[in-house]
Amino acid sequence: MADVALQPDSVGAAQPVRKRSGLKKALKRKSTAAFLMTLPLIILIALLVLYPAFYSLHLATLNKSMQRFVGLGNFEFLFKRDTFWLVVKQSCIFAITAVLFKALIGFIVAHFVHNIPAKGQRKWRGMLLVPWVIPPAMSTLAWLWLFDPSYSAFNYTLSFFGIGPIPWTGDADWARFSVILVNVWYGAPFFMIMYLASLKSVPEQLYEAAAIDGANWWQRIWYVTLPMMRNIIAITTLFSLIVTFANFDIVRILTAGGPLDHTHIFATWAFRIGIEGSDIPLGASVSLFMVPILAVAAIFILRDVNKRGNEA
Amino acid sequence: MSRKKLTRRQFVAATAMSSAALIAAPYVRSANAAGKLSIGFWDHWVPGANKASTDLVNEWAAKEKVEVSIDYIPSQGNKNLLTIAAEAQAKSGHDIFAMPTWWAHSNADQLENVADIMGPIIAENGEVNGTVKYLGMSENKWLGVPACVGSQIKGPCSRIDLMKKHAGIDVQAMYPAGSEPKADDWTLETFLKAAEACHKAGVPFGIGLGETTDNVDTAGAIFLSFGAQLVDAKGNLTVKTDAVRQALDFYKKLIGFLPPDVAAWDDASNNKWLVSGRGAMIMNPPSAWAVAKRDAPQVAEQCWTHGFPKGPKGRFAPYLPYFWSIWNFSKNKEAAKSLLVALSKPAAIEKMVNASGGYDLPAYEKLTTLKVWQEEGPPKGTLFHYPNPYKHQTLSIAASPAPPKIAQQIYAQATLTKMCLRYHQGEAMEKTLAWAEGECEGFMRS
Numbered sequence: 156m157a158d159v160a161l162q163p164d165s166v167g168a169a170q171p172v173r174k175r176s177g178l179k180k181a182l183k184r185k186s187t188a189a190f191l192m193t194l195p196l197i198i199l200i201a202l203l204v205l206y207p208a209f210y211s212l213h214l215a216t217l218n219k220s221m222q223r224f225v226g227l228g229n230f231e232f233l234f235k236r237d238t239f240w241l242v243v244k245q246s247c248i249f250a251i252t253a254v255l256f257k258a259l260i261g262f263i264v265a266h267f268v269h270n271i272p273a274k275g276q277r278k279w280r281g282m283l284l285v286p287w288v289i290p291p292a293m294s295t296l297a298w299l300w301l302f303d304p305s306y307s308a309f310n311y312t313l314s315f316f317g318i319g320p321i322p323w324t325g326d327a328d329w330a331r332f333s334v335i336l337v338n339v340w341y342g343a344p345f346f347m348i349m350y351l352a353s354l355k356s357v358p359e360q361l362y363e364a365a366a367i368d369g370a371n372w373w374q375r376i377w378y379v380t381l382p383m384m385r386n387i388i389a390i391t392t393l394f395s396l397i398v399t400f401a402n403f404d405i406v407r408i409l410t411a412g413g414p415l416d417h418t419h420i421f422a423t424w425a426f427r428i429g430i431e432g433s434d435i436p437l438g439a440s441v442s443l444f445m446v447p448i449l450a451v452a453a454i455f456i457l458r459d460v461n462k463r464g465n466e467a
Numbered sequence: 468m469s470r471k472k473l474t475r476r477q478f479v480a481a482t483a484m485s486s487a488a489l490i491a492a493p494y495v496r497s498a499n500a501a502g503k504l505s506i507g508f509w510d511h512w513v514p515g516a517n518k519a520s521t522d523l524v525n526e527w528a529a530k531e532k533v534e535v536s537i538d539y540i541p542s543q544g545n546k547n548l549l550t551i552a553a554e555a556q557a558k559s560g561h562d563i564f565a566m567p568t569w570w571a572h573s574n575a576d577q578l579e580n581v582a583d584i585m586g587p588i589i590a591e592n593g594e595v596n597g598t599v600k601y602l603g604m605s606e607n608k609w610l611g612v613p614a615c616v617g618s619q620i621k622g623p624c625s626r627i628d629l630m631k632k633h634a635g636i637d638v639q640a641m642y643p644a645g646s647e648p649k650a651d652d653w654t655l656e657t658f659l660k661a662a663e664a665c666h667k668a669g670v671p672f673g674i675g676l677g678e679t680t681d682n683v684d685t686a687g688a689i690f691l692s693f694g695a696q697l698v699d700a701k702g703n704l705t706v707k708t709d710a711v712r713q714a715l716d717f718y719k720k721l722i723g724f725l726p727p728d729v730a731a732w733d734d735a736s737n738n739k740w741l742v743s744g745r746g747a748m749i750m751n752p753p754s755a756w757a758v759a760k761r762d763a764p765q766v767a768e769q770c771w772t773h774g775f776p777k778g779p780k781g782r783f784a785p786y787l788p789y790f791w792s793i794w795n796f797s798k799n800k801e802a803a804k805s806l807l808v809a810l811s812k813p814a815a816i817e818k819m820v821n822a823s824g825g826y827d828l829p830a831y832e833k834l835t836t837l838k839v840w841q842e843e844g845p846p847k848g849t850l851f852h853y854p855n856p857y858k859h860q861t862l863s864i865a866a867s868p869a870p871p872k873i874a875q876q877i878y879a880q881a882t883l884t885k886m887c888l889r890y891h892q893g894e895a896m897e898k899t900l901a902w903a904e905g906e907c908e909g910f911m912r913s
Contacts, residue, residue, distance in 0.1 A: 219872075219913055220576070232912060236909055237902075238906070304728035304732060305726065305743075305745070320728075322728055322730075322731065325728045325729075411678055411679065412678065413678045413731065413881075414677070415730075415885055415889065416885070426545075427879060427880065430545060431545065432875060432876050433574075433872075434876070435552065435556075
């Protein structure tokens with residue numbers, strides 16, 4: 156420290172050289188190269204994701220005619236509306252139920268597929284992924300015809316057994332069931348494939364050791380499989396929760412939020428208010444309502460994943 | 468090699484001379500001398516109907532030397548509404564846009580006043596109906612020129628045979644082709660009795676109670692027939708009135724005679740109901756009949772489009788107009804206005820109406836008796852009363868006469884059909900009214 160204090164000139168003279176060499180070193184560094192190579196994508200994301208996100212934040216702070224800043228006035232207004240709380244409730248029912256069933260079905264089917272001999276497994280994997288590969292707007296249209304109020308193929312089939320007709324989209328409870336069912340049908344293959352990949356990475360020795368210790372089927376799942384899959388389960392659940400909360404197409408096509416608003420979720424209600432009702436600021440506020448809640452959930456889940464990653 | 472050097476003086480002189488020559492030169496009109504114009508038209512679902520608009524625009528463009536581009540934007544999936552919202556936000560896009568019903572009002576601040584061309588158009592074509600003024604005018608400003616393309620009345624389309632057989636009503640005699648309606652007895656009471664009779668016979672009326680426009684429009688016309696308004700023209704809440712109670716009571720009885728799944732109906736459900744031959748009546752423009760003509764001719768030849776039943780406060784029919792509006796950010800407003808005048812000429816309107824097979828309705832009173840409605844069939848004359856040629860019914864839109872910005876919310880949120888359903892499902896009348904009042908209070912936010 157004394158040296159530096161006694162020789163200020165020499166330090167100053169050495170600085171440009173160090174800067175140049177620093178820049179060279181930085182350019183040579185792998186992380187800099189990686190950053191530069193991902194820069195186009197970062198710019199693209201900034202343009203297509205960040206800009207609209209901030210713009211919708213800005214919109215949510217305007218009055219209906221978009222001429223006056225109202226701060227959090229739109230949220231204040233929403234909190235007093237019964238329909239808004241109905242939408243919050245339904246979004247939670249929709250997302251949580253659908254994710255639970257997707258995870259459960261995905262887990263079970265992944266086990267089945269995992270146990271199929273390697274030769275035929277590929278075929279099954281491909282077939283089971285079909286619902287996830289078809290664009291949901293298209294597959295939901297097919298479901299709409301199956302649920303059609305007057306010409307439902309399901310009701311036609313059930314009529315042979317003396318059952319029905321069931322108001323698949325005409326009754327609040329059945330309509331909720333229908334939209335959740337389609338979402339589970341569409342999303343379960345994603346869970347299945349993620350869990351299958353995770354299952355395949357569980358070392359066989361662990362199961363052998365468990366078998367030697369006399370572990371039964373359930374104990375093997377509980378003490379070996381599940382702990383080994385924890386991170387994948389957490390990340391898939393988080394990802395699916397976000398996507399399911401933001402779902403639009405399935406509900407929009409199947410019920411358009413009806414009957415009596417009983418299947419509206421955030422995105423469909425935001426569309427109804429913002430685009431069909433020409434109240435864009437209020438629509439933006441509805442669609443932004445979940446952001447802080449999901450962000451907090453994401454922080455907790457990802458923090459947990461990091462922790463477990465470090466433990467490993 | 469000698470090289471001549473250009474002095475500063477010489478440069479200034481040459482520039483000045485060139486500028487003077489350019490200004491003084493005779494004006495040579497190029498192929499697209501009057502600039503460019505981009506148009507966002509509604510994408511018609513009648514095959515070939517877009518061609519009539521394209522031809523008319525091209526004809527005008529060739530004469531006026533304007534380079535035009537047309538985008539036909541469908542209303543399926545609300546693509547046109549999304550485009551309107553995007554263009555309004557970006558303050559950029561088409562010069563002319565086909566605005567459906569409420570969208571001229573909701574973008575009023577960004578639309579060019581076309582009052583200067585509306586005066587001569589009305590003088591030539593006749594007065595427009597009240598709903599066109601309600602939706603197309605803000606104070607004294609005209610927000611767009613009423614477009615015949617896409618404009619429609621959603622009146623009853625009945626099965627001649629089934630109505631005669633089960634309800635004892637001869638719809639052709641009531642609304643004869645070529646002459647005035649004889650429909651004094653065609654009241655909401657008669658309508659309800661007919662609904663009951665057809666329900667008993669297994670061919671119920673197909674009137675939806677979902678949240679899409681066809682459902683809301685019918686409810687709107689019936690509410691107005693009772694004088695029932697949720698919000699009046701001055702913006703006062705008028706939910707808890709006897710007129711609204713009467714309308715709800717009527718609907719409660721009617722729902723009992725409709726198919727059990729009407730709560731889930733969308734705009735396609737009633738069309739399918741008619742085309743499949745399962746019902747005696749729907750409320751729709753002639754598009755359902757046109758589909759039947761193609762897919763079920765035996766059904767089509769039994770269809771008759773006519774007027775709404777009369778209620779205690781009059782006979783109302785849902786009318787949904789489109790407007791061709793000019794954005795105020797348009798760079799070629801004069802050319803846009805010139806085109807809209809050309810498209811509003813009687814001959815142009817007739818061409819477009821013919822191309823749509825009589826589906827499109829001009830808003831002007833002198834243009835409700837075109838040949839197409841007299842001749843379309845089978846059966847011949849089925850569309851004669853579709854354009855309301857005798858002003859037999861008041862053309863209206865659901866949620867009117869509330870100020871349009873409030874009415875749009877009532878309409879979009881389907882408050883009327885929701886009220887009917889809630890009450891029908893057993894909710895107490897006063898509870899339903901209180902719910903609707905709360906909703907309307909929310910719609911009043913500015």
